[in-house]
Amino acid sequence: VEQTYDVVVIGAGGAGFSAAIEAKSAGANVVLLEKMPAVGGNTLISGGEMNAPDNWVERALGITDDTADLFYNDTMKGGDNLGDPKMVRILADNALASAEWLRDDIKVEFLPDHLFQFGGHSRKRALIPVGHTGVELITKLKAKTDADQITIKTNMKAETLLKDESGKVTGVTATSGTGDKITFHANKGVIIATGGFGSNVEMRKKYNPTMDEKYMTTDTPGSTGDGIVMAETIGAKLTNMESIQTYPICNPETGVISLVADSRFDGAILINQEGKRFVEELERRDVISKAILAQTGGYTYQLWNQGIEDIGKTIEVHQDEYDQLVKQGLLFKGDTIEEAADFFKIDVNTLKETINKVNDYAKTGKDLDFKHRGGLKSLEKGPYYIEKAVPSVHHTMGGLVIDEKTRVLNEKGEVIPGLFAAGEVTGVIHGTNRLGGNAIADIFTFGRIAGKQVVAE
Ligand code: ADP
Secondary structure, eight states, X not given: OEEEEEEEEEOOSHHHHHHHHHHHHXXXXXXXXXXXXXXXXXXXXXXXXXXOTTOHHHHHTTOOOOOHHHHHHHHHHHTTTOSOHHHHHHHHHHHHHHHHXXXXXXXXXXXXXXXXXXXXXXXXXXXXXXXXXXHXXXXXXXXXXXXXXXXXXXXXXXXXXXXXXXXXXXXXEEEETTOOEEEEEEEEEEEEOOOOOTTOHHHHHHHOTTSSTTOOBSSOTTOSOHHHHHHHHTTBOEEOTTOEEEEEEEOTTTOOBOSGGGGGGGTOEEEOTTSOBOSOTTSOHHHHHHHHHTSGGGOEEEXXXXXXXXXXXXXXXXXHHHHHHHHTTSEEEESSXXXXXXXXXXXXXXXXXHHHHHHHHHXXXXXXXXXXXXXXXXXXXXXXXXXXXXXXXXXXXXXXXXXXXXXXXXXXXXXXXXXXXXXXXXXXXXXXXOOTTHHHHHHHHHHHHHHHHHHHO
């Protein structure tokens, strides 16, 4: 079977959706291919938070000193300066416009009065979609593609990129859920938005042998690096492939990210089996993960109280996850420190000492042990919540090399005509370590550029 469109977008996560919507609004006939039975990818199951410097919620909260420059510096530094400066600049300068586009054109609702300050960020700048997950993003993007009459084909796995004699990419072959082979021809170009490879253990080990079976993953089963392999096969250059990020606070039995534990951004602390803090709770994900793995048993406990819970209400917004964790015996609510310590057999005296110190540091505003950058909160009053967690593979920073116009480059650094990429499949933004809230900013900023560019060329 053969079908012809102007633009073929591969992968229906945030990058693919935004590319498809922009290409359509620039006048192209677009098809969006998704190999899974449902759209959304990791974008759907993520927390959905999005950094945008100097955004409207910051201004409403009286944060008036955030700038694109500060965001640029945080992002570069967070990735050990291995991100491509000109690409990070584009991210920093356009993240706010991407957020406004989501708000105004896609009708995404963000909380009007709450932001997260993720690890590595010098300002509280992450917008939070209602529901605190990517469901709000994907639901609204899907509604927009429906309204725009963009064709989406689920259960459609893209497999091989096609080139003409001149070397231009002209389409892709795919296999449907029922085994039909279909060739999608693209008059204008193909956009790869297939996400990362966190769920592909063999591929992880190929590029970073330490990221082996001992890690579970937070990612969807579709995150197998298909787009990276497809593009590499026709000569695309890969970069930064060894940089694989673990998210520090995940379910020890399933590897699923814990969003209930977003209370960490409101002041929850991390302790080890001995009852001691061992890392700054707002450190980078790689630093916290490494610190956790160095503790007894390779796990941590996250502890917070009702006062902290009342700030972000993470249990209320993630009630299903909370109930599940309680049922699994991985999260306990107790009225006193003694009860909390007893449940996980933590030495209660050490834990009390730790908490007394935290209470002192909360009063003085100075964390003398780990310099908590958000300021510790008092844990004097219960009830307490304590949750067991391990790191799990979360984001693959490496991938395809793209230029400012999201054109995919080959080994020699030349443009591969007709081929574009955006989102986690690319490897040029986050360096060694992606900061929280930066993936959503990345995928919409570059997804939109790809969608416009493929039509403009
Ligand atoms: P991003 O954040 O970069 O948008 P996501 O993980 O949210 O990435 O979305 C990527 C999407 O691409 C997922 O829904 C995934 O199932 C899909 N995908 C991955 N490989 C293929 C493929 N070979 N063909 C079609 N879709 C794919």
